[in-house]
Amino acid sequence: MSKSLNLFVPAIGGTALLLGLAYGISSRDYGAATIDTLEARVQQIEANAAQASAQAQAAAAEAARLLQEREELAALAATSGASLTAPAPVIEGTYGLGRVAFDEEIAAWDVDVLPDGRGLPEGRGDVYTGEEVFVDKCASCHGDFAEGVGNWPVLAGGFDTLANRDPVKTVGSYWPYLSTAWDYINRSMPFGEAGTLTPDETYAIVAYLLYSNNMVDDDFELSHENFTDVEMYNADGFVVDDRPELEYAAWRTEPCMENCKDGVEITMRATFLDVTPDEEVEAAVSTPTSEATPAVAVAEDAGGIDPALIAAGEGAFRQCQTCHQVGEGARNRTGPVLNGMVGQTIGSVDGFRYSGVFEQANAAGEVWTTESLAAFLTDPRGTMAGTKMAFRGVGDEAEVAALIAYLQSFAD
Amino acid sequence: MDEIFKPSRRTFLRGSAAIAAGTVAGQAAAQGTPDPMITELQDWASYTGAGVDETPYGLPIRFESDVIRRNVEWLTASPISSINFTPIHALDGTITPQGCAFERHHSGAIELSKDDYRLMINGLVDRPLVFTYADLERLPRENHVYFCECAANTGMEWAGAQLNGAQFTHGMIHNMEYTGVPLRTLLREAGLGAAGDLADKWVYVEGADASSNGRSIPMEKALDDVLVAFKANGEALRMEHGYPVRLVVPGWEGNMWVKWLRRVEVTDMAVGSREETSKYTDVYENGIARKWTWVMDAKSVITSPSPQMPITHGQGPLVISGLAWSGHGQITRVDVSKDGGVTWETARLGKQGDTKALTRFYLDTGWDGSPMLLQSRAIDETGYVQPTKNQLREMRGENAVYHNNCIQTWFVNEEGVAENVEVS
Known part of the structure; x- marks a missing residue:
């Protein structure tokens, strides 16, 4: 009996804590409406508490039964040597853990949109607006016409390629639901600035993607009202996993052990393609005495710059590394390598295709100074109008200084 | 010798270097000369070694510095949304050490502390709930060893032999002992009465990172062996594997093992998220694609x-x-x-x-x-x-x-x- 009592007490304690918390919030000086909501919530919680108390009693009884069962099993195991392992217990009722979620919390996180359009917020956006937003926020990776840059995803075209060896799977050619595009763009794009689009911007971008795929005309406007009217090209292109019928039936058979085929020939070799990363070979033959190379090589002449500032800059650089690499072995990505930037002629990194404004600065012999770099990082498009760098800028002066210190720690 | 049995120049060089090393080591015994490793006093047998606490959290000895995860750069546009490979060629036994277990991120690995961690259960439940990390530690937990394999493992080999190494052809896999709370326990805390008939219901799971990587899982699986895990191989999950809490979906493709798990929503249909429509579906010869191909076959x-x-x-x-x-x-x-x-x-x-x-x-x-x-x-x-x-x-x-x-x-x-x- 004492064991079940111990189980019972924490369940009530948890409820009391929850009530105390709710009371603490309601007694603060909030607006009357908020207090009404909170009072309603306190009543709801009191009702829940009564229910939880009843459940806890049931849980205690169940726990006592389980304990007895366990003791019986232990006794059995002691005589038979059987295992005591068991899955985590399942009880009647609940443990009373967790707290009830606020509506505001659910609204903040539960933003998924279902194929039938449930979950879409009100809003609208047309193709023209979408093109502006897309060029501004998406084109640096996906291209002005959603054709994709480098290895970044192609979002348009690819119709009638699905039966090819390398199908081009775009929003137009492959995606079965438009809701998928809205949902993903809304919550996870732009890459590196997820969650910053307004519903209208998202509607506009999706409208532009439909236009890029020749699925709507240029005067089209997408909204929560006409969203489910859009017909997707590949809506019927999917079947539910049919491996059980097709494959498992065929391959659940006793396999051959001897004379299973007449002869064997090598038909293809990986070394012909030679696409395996080379670093693997170097690592395999490296001498045991070599120390592990640091991930980034810091320039030796970083003297004079506060190491703490450099460290802060390393953290701030995370927002840049989606597009830029720095340090030993850095390569041009969506943006150029940033080694030795201060003191370097603007737009002079080998092998990178700059925007026009950078080419002009380069032709004029302009050089990156800490001042010009600070101005650019604070307001990229204000400083270098027409840059294709899709980045809003760094608002915080200290962060700008840290970023510059970090960049200065890398020699050319 | 048959033409096909001739090694290419590159593999030959790699292999002969290794053979040369092996031969030298073997010769001392073969020639009958006493081995100086035995006959001469070695430094390590004379001088003292490292004291305790030299590395409060230890790493493998430097001689093993090549047993590391590796990336194939041309596969993806950016290391922020990419994958690397477990060095399975150099491991033995079955447990994958966390430090060399492959990583797959869609918007980079994030730092999320236990204090800042919240897990919401909502949708068709009786009581939408929010759990803290401390709450999870108060629920009955289980220990299980499971493999986690990316659905794309060996994917580069469809058209032909491409990558030269088990790490690259089969390294999108790891195998750890997980400690966690069964997902069914959390769903029962929230109450499934509101969901009615569970046969056609789903849970939609998502992460706290910018990609959110949402996936729909049928309720039957959710109530079966899915774990909300917070430890792997006895210690906290690594950042790159979803610290502090990830989902473990035994036997099913790695993409469903949502890292930094922040929300589980009971729904009446599959959400059709980006990860379960545009990705992780399988186009076959006729252009028709299989969806919901969750199980990883033998x-x-x-x-x-x-x-x-x-x-x-x-x-x-x-x-x-x-x-x-x-x-x-x-x-x-x-x-x-x-x-x-x-x-x-x-x-x-x-x-x-x-x-x-x-x-x-x-x-x-x-x-x-x-x-x-x-x-x-x-x-x-x-x-x-x-x-x-x-x-x-x-x-x-x-x-x-x-x-x-x-x-x-x-x-x-x-x-x-x-x-x-x-x-x-």
Whole structure:
């Protein structure tokens, strides 16, 4: 009996804590409406508490039964040597853990949109607006016409390629639901600035993607009202996993052990393609005495710059590394390598295709100074109008200084 | 020597370097000279070594510095949304150390502390709830070893032998002992009365990172063996594996094992998220795609010898070793062929495998120095036999990316050098 009592007490304690918390919030000086909501919530919680108390009693009884069962099993195991392992217990009722979620919390996180359009917020956006937003926020990776840059995803075209060896799977050619595009763009794009689009911007971008795929005309406007009217090209292109019928039936058979085929020939070799990363070979033959190379090589002449500032800059650089690499072995990505930037002629990194404004600065012999770099990082498009760098800028002066210190720690 | 048995220049160089090293080491004994490693006083036998606390959290000794995760740069646009590979060629046993277990991020690995962690259960539940990390630690927990394999593992090999190394062909997999709370416990806390008939219900799970990586899981699986895990191999999850809390979906494709798990929503239909429509669906020859291909079918690979692990000891005793696994349950048998699939012998299992976990196999054999075409073939408790690449192609064509569980072939030449090949 004492064991079940111990189980019972924490369940009530948890409820009391929850009530105390709710009371603490309601007694603060909030607006009357908020207090009404909170009072309603306190009543709801009191009702829940009564229910939880009843459940806890049931849980205690169940726990006592389980304990007895366990003791019986232990006794059995002691005589038979059987295992005591068991899955985590399942009880009647609940443990009373967790707290009830606020509506505001659910609204903040539960933003998924279902194929039938449930979950879409009100809003609208047309193709023209979408093109502006897309060029501004998406084109640096996906291209002005959603054709994709480098290895970044192609979002348009690819119709009638699905039966090819390398199908081009775009929003137009492959995606079965438009809701998928809205949902993903809304919550996870732009890459590196997820969650910053307004519903209208998202509607506009999706409208532009439909236009890029020749699925709507240029005067089209997408909204929560006409969203489910859009017909997707590949809506019927999917079947539910049919491996059980097709494959498992065929391959659940006793396999051959001897004379299973007449002869064997090598038909293809990986070394012909030679696409395996080379670093693997170097690592395999490296001498045991070599120390592990640091991930980034810091320039030796970083003297004079506060190491703490450099460290802060390393953290701030995370927002840049989606597009830029720095340090030993850095390569041009969506943006150029940033080694030795201060003191370097603007737009002079080998092998990178700059925007026009950078080419002009380069032709004029302009050089990156800490001042010009600070101005650019604070307001990229204000400083270098027409840059294709899709980045809003760094608002915080200290962060700008840290970023510059970090960049200065890398020699050319 | 048959033309196909000649190694390319590059593999030859790699292999002969290794052979040379092996020969030197072996000569001391062969010539009958006493070994100075034994006859001379060595530094480590005379001087003192490192004190305790030199590395409060230890890393492998520097001689093992090449046993690391590796990336194949041309696969993806940016390392922020990319994958790397477990060095399975250099590991033994079955447990993957967290520090070299492959990573797959869609918007980079994030730092999320236990204090800042929240888990919401909402949707068709009686009481939408928010749990803290501390709450999770108060619920009954279980321990299970499971493999986590990316659906794209071996995906680069559909069109032909491409990557030269077990790490690259099969390294999108790891195997850890997880500690966590069954998802059904959390769903019961929130109450499933509001969901009505559970047969056609789903849970939608999402992460706290910018990608959110949402996936829909049928309720039957959610109530079966899915774990909300917070420890792996006895310690906290690593950042790159979803610290502080990730979902473990035993036997099912790695993309569903949502990291930094922040929300579980009970729904009445699959959400059709980006990760379950545009990605992680399998286009077949006729252009029609399979969806909801969640289970990872039985598969195996020989990890040694393999291109990164050539035979360096010459003729004589040889241990052929590898890994086998199945998303349908236990591995019951693994067969090994040295002649490209003409004859097979049954390998020894290191120990009886756990369900939906890696099983280690060994073929304790001898090598006479003649070329070999090494293959392994896994059989699971449902009687499913791992198919050949040709069988898979006949069934599906070559348009797909995911779920390539074909039998792998390594060609080992007379020098002991191994290469990734395809055979008739």
